[in-house]
Amino acid sequence: MIALSLAEIAEIVGGRPHDMPDRSLVVTGPVVIDSREVRQGSLFAAFAGERVDGHDYASRAVEAGATAVLAARPVGVPAIVVDDVVAALGALARTVVERLGATVVALTGSAGKTSTKDLVAQLLQHKAPTVWTPGSLNNEIGLPLTALSATAETRHLVLEMGARGVGHIHYLATLTPPKIGLVLNVGSAHLGEFGSREAIARAKGELVEALPADGVAVLNADDPLVRAMSSRTSARVVLFGEATDADVRGENVRLTDDGRPAFALHTPTGCSDVTLRLYGEHHVSNALAAAAVAHELGMSVTEIAEALSGAGTLSRWRMEVTERPDGVTVVNDAYNANPESMKAALRALAAMGKASRAEGGRTWAVLGQMAELGDASLAEHDAVGRLAVRLNVSKLVAVGGQEASWLQLGAYNEGSWGEESVHVSDAQAAVDLLRSELRPGDVVLVKASRSVGLEKVALALLENANEGEVAVR
Numbered sequence: 001m002i003a004l005s006l007a008e009i010a011e012i013v014g015g016r017p018h019d020m021p022d023r024s025l026v027v028t029g030p031v032v033i034d035s036r037e038v039r040q041g042s043l044f045a046a047f048a049g050e051r052v053d054g055h056d057y058a059s060r061a062v063e064a065g066a067t068a069v070l071a072a073r074p075v076g077v078p079a080i081v082v083d084d085v086v087a088a089l090g091a092l093a094r095t096v097v098e099r100l101g102a103t104v105v106a107l108t109g110s111a112g113k114t115s116t117k118d119l120v121a122q123l124l125q126h127k128a129p130t131v132w133t134p135g136s137l138n139n140e141i142g143l144p145l146t147a148l149s150a151t152a153e154t155r156h157l158v159l160e161m162g163a164r165g166v167g168h169i170h171y172l173a174t175l176t177p178p179k180i181g182l183v184l185n186v187g188s189a190h191l192g193e194f195g196s197r198e199a200i201a202r203a204k205g206e207l208v209e210a211l212p213a214d215g216v217a218v219l220n221a222d223d224p225l226v227r228a229m230s231s232r233t234s235a236r237v238v239l240f241g242e243a244t245d246a247d248v249r250g251e252n253v254r255l256t257d258d259g260r261p262a263f264a265l266h267t268p269t270g271c272s273d274v275t276l277r278l279y280g281e282h283h284v285s286n287a288l289a290a291a292a293v294a295h296e297l298g299m300s301v302t303e304i305a306e307a308l309s310g311a312g313t314l315s316r317w318r319m320e321v322t323e324r325p326d327g328v329t330v331v332n333d334a335y336n337a338n339p340e341s342m343k344a345a346l347r348a349l350a351a352m353g354k355a356s357r358a359e360g361g362r363t364w365a366v367l368g369q370m371a372e373l374g375d376a377s378l379a380e381h382d383a384v385g386r387l388a389v390r391l392n393v394s395k396l397v398a399v400g401g402q403e404a405s406w407l408q409l410g411a412y413n414e415g416s417w418g419e420e421s422v423h424v425s426d427a428q429a430a431v432d433l434l435r436s437e438l439r440p441g442d443v444v445l446v447k448a449s450r451s452v453g454l455e456k457v458a459l460a461l462l463e464n465a466n467e468g469e470v471a472v473r
Contacts, residue, residue: 001027001028001029001030001031001043001096001148001149001150001151002096002099002100002150002151002152003026003027003028004026004027004096005023005024005025005026005027006020006022006023006024006025006026006027006067006068006078006080007023007024009027009043009068009070009080009092010023010080012091012092012095013070013080013082013088013091013092014082014088014091015070015080015081015082015088016080016081016082017078017079017080017081018074018075018078018079018080018081019074019075019076019077019078019079020068020078020079020080021078025067025068025078026041026067027041027042027043027067027068028040028041028067029041029042029043029065029066029067030042030043030148030149031043031044031045031070031089031092031144031145031148031149032044032045032061032066032145033045033046033047033054033141033145035054035057035060035061035064035066038061038064038065038066039064039065040065041065041066041067042061042065042066042067043066043067043068043069043070044057044058044061044062044066044068044069044070045069045070045085045089046058046069046070046071046072046075046085047085047086047141048072054071055069055071055072055073055075058071058075058076058077058079059075059076059077061077062077062078068080070082070085070088070089070092071085072084072085086140086141089141089144089145089148090140090144090174090175092144092148093143093144093145093147093148093175093176094174094175094176094177096147096148096150097147097150097157097175097176097177100150100152100154100157102131102150102154102155102156102157103155103156103157103179103180103297104157104159104176104177104178104179104180105120105124105156105157105158105159105178105179105180105182105293105297106159106160106161106172106173106176106178106180106181106182106207107120107158107159107160107161107181107182107183107184107207107289108160108161108162108163108169108182108183108184108204108207109182109183109184109185109186109187109204109220109226110184110185110186110187110188110189110190110200110204110338110340111184111185111187111189111282111338111340111341111344112184112185112282112285112286112341113136113138113160113162113184114133114135114136114160114315114318114335115278115283115286115313115315115318115319116182116184116286116289116290117132117133117158117159117160118132118311118312118313118314118315118318119286119287119289119290119308119311120132120158120182120289120290120293120294121158121314122307122310122311122312122314123290123291123293123294123299123304123307123308123311124156124158124293124294124297126299126303126307127155127156127294127297127298127299128155128156129151129153129154129155129156130154130155130156130157130158131146131147131149131150131151131154131156131157131158132146132157132158132159132314133146133158133159133160134146134315135315135316136160136162136315136335136336137160138159138160138161138162138172139162139168139172140168140171140172140175143159143160143161143172143175143176144175144176146159147159147175147176156297157176159172159176159178161173161207163190163203163204163206164190164193165193165194165203166199166202166203166206167203167206168203168206169203169204169206169207169210170206170209170210173206173207173210174210177210177212178207178210178211178215179211179212179214179215179216180211180215180216180218180293180296180297181207181208181210181211181215181216181217181218181233181235182207182218182219182289182292182293183204183205183207183208183217183218183219183220183226183229184220184223184226184285184286184289185220185223185226185285185340186200186201186204186223186225186226187200187338187339187340188338188339188340188373188376188380189338189340189341189372190338190372191372191373191374191376192372192373192374192375192376192377193372193374195374197225198225201225201226201228201229204226204229205229205232208229208230208232208233208235209232209233211233211234211235212234212235213234213235214235214236215233215235215236216235216236216237216238216296217229217230217233217235217236217237217238218238218240218289218292218293218296219237219238219239219240220239220240220241220285220289221239221240221241221242221243221245221246221249222241222242222243222246222285223241227239238292238296240285240288240289240291240292241285241288242284242285242288246288247267247268247292248265248266248267248268248288248291248292248295249266249288250263250264250265250266250284250287250288251263251264251266252264253281253284255281255351256275257354258279258352259279259280259348259351259352259354260275260276260277260278260279261275261276261278261280261281261283261284261287262274262275262276263284263287265287265288265291265301265304265305265308267291267295267301267304268295269295269300269301270300270301270302271301272301272302272304272305273305274287274305274308274309275309276308276309276311277309277310277311277312278311278312278313278319279319279321279331279348279351279352280319280344280345280347280348280351281344281347281348281351282341282344282347282348287308290308291304291308294307315335316335317332317333317334317335317455317458318333318335319331319332319333319345319348320332320333320458321352322462324461324462326440327361327440327441327442328438328439328440328441328442328443328444328461329352329442329443329444330444330446330458330461330462331345331348331349331352331443331444331445331446331458332446332455332458332459333345333445333446333447334446334447334448334452334453334454334455334457334458335450335455336449336450337367337368337370337447337448337449338370338373338449339370339373339380339383339384341447342367342370342384342447343384343387345445345447346365346384346387346388346391346393346445347391348445349363349365349391349393349443349445350363350391350392350393352443353393353394353443360441361439361440361441361442361443362394362395362439362441362442362443363392363393363394363395363442363443363444363445364393364394364395364396364397364434364438364442364443364444364445365388365393365395365396365397365445365447366397366399366430366434366444366445366446366447366454366457367384367388367396367397367398367399367404367407367445367447367448368398368399368400368403368404368447368448368449368452368454369381369400369401369403369404369448369449369451369452370384370403370448370449371449371450371451371452372449377403377406378406381403381404381406381407381410382406382407382409382410382413383410384407384410385398385406385407385408385409385410385411385412385414385421386410386411386413386414388411388420388421389411389414389415389420389421390414393420394420395420395421395422396408396411396420396421396422397421397422397424397430397433397434398411398421398422398423398424399424399425399426399427399429399430399448399452399454399457400425400426400448400452404423405423407421407423408421408422408423427453427454427456427457427460428456430454430457431456431457431460431461434457434461435461438461444458444461446458446461
């Protein structure tokens with residue numbers, strides 16, 4: 001964080017100093033919400049959660065080097081007491097961003113936010129110091145924490161914005177006003193909460209409404225609901241995608257033998273070939289979105305193509321591809337899932353499996369519940385199960401309760417012999433099955449909503465997987 005005295009912070013957040021003999025002390029370290037992450041000069045923000053109350057760790061945080069605590073009540077150590085810690089954190093972030101003067105790039109969408117954010121960050125790092133959202137910390141707490149991790153040298157802030165209701169993105173945009181707003185797509189994620197894709201589009205479109213007249217709205221030309229958002233902003237509109245009228249577009253899209261996307265990147269200033277390190281054709285759209293942002297910020301098409309071709313994933317459990325010493329490949333995409341991302345992952349698995357099938361290997365899809373789909377849940381799970389069979393996935397392993405049984409039933413009804421799928425009760429049962437069945441050359445995809453915790457399957461398959469080093473691809 002940029003250096004601020006405790007007196008300045010108290011004024012910014014409208015707080016009351018308590019047990020603070022010296023208000024001139026300066027916060028020089030990051031703002032943290034976990035006392036274990038405190039560094040010398042930090043500000044510790046104490047939140048009262050369902051299971052843990054951060055106020056109980058205030059003394060420990062100060063002992064570890066925190067200059068003070070941002071709290072909702074006095075805690076017996078130097079503290080700035082406020083009525084609402086979340087609101088105070090947002091106010092502090094807003095002021096810091098204003099003083100920094102860095103370019104804020106905000107992005108949202110139903111699928112691909114984190115992967116695209118990682119790509120944008122890696123591209124912009126080639127141009128100037130860049131800070132970006134770690135993982136998926138894209139809510140009213142995670143977003144301010146990311147902004148407050150910026151330093152005086154930061155020139156770009158790449159911020160992921162999530163929404164669970166109308167008004168959420170509008171609020172986040174008031175905390176860190178964006179100069180560039182990127183909308184990826186409108187899908188089925190959180191359909192149970194929003195009720196319709198049109199309602200999701202209204203919420204996602206709050207990002208482009210927040211842009212200034214001299215800002216840039218980067219919109220997906222291939223998604224009609226996103227393209228239509230051009231009428232909701234006074235900012236200049238840049239389209240990306242495979243549509244012929246996209247300003248930044250991909251042509252000759254194809255997959256390499258091992259399932260990596262390749263395409264010709266066209267921009268208003270030239271074109272260049274790209275071959276991604278990432279797996280799955282769905283990353284083409286993500287890469288084009290990142291390229292559009294980078295082009296707006298002054299990178300040449302050659303620089304963009306080189307950076308994209310070298311970029312990987314910065315966030316865990318998103319299409320993490322690891323090859324075991326025995327030749328089994330594990331694809332850990334278990335961080336989250338919705339119908340669009342699940343189908344994209346299955347297509348990536350099918351593409352990756354072509355080479356393995358030629359050598360006798362098989363493809364395994366270990367899938368679990370997709371949460372928050374409301375009345376559409378049965379149909380969406382059934383459709384994913386059927387798609388697995390249509391893509392010729394060797395075996396679907398559906399893990400968990402009722403929603404998983406719908407996955408398996410869809411595959412069973414689509415299949416010919418009833419052997420294309422199996423339903424198991426939990427992650428351990430899936431691990432036991434796979435350990436007994438996997439053989440060299442097999443490719444295993446693991447994916448479900450975050451609440452399922454299906455990453456345990458992938459981690460178990462990689463733990464002590466024979467002797468030698470595993471190869472992360």
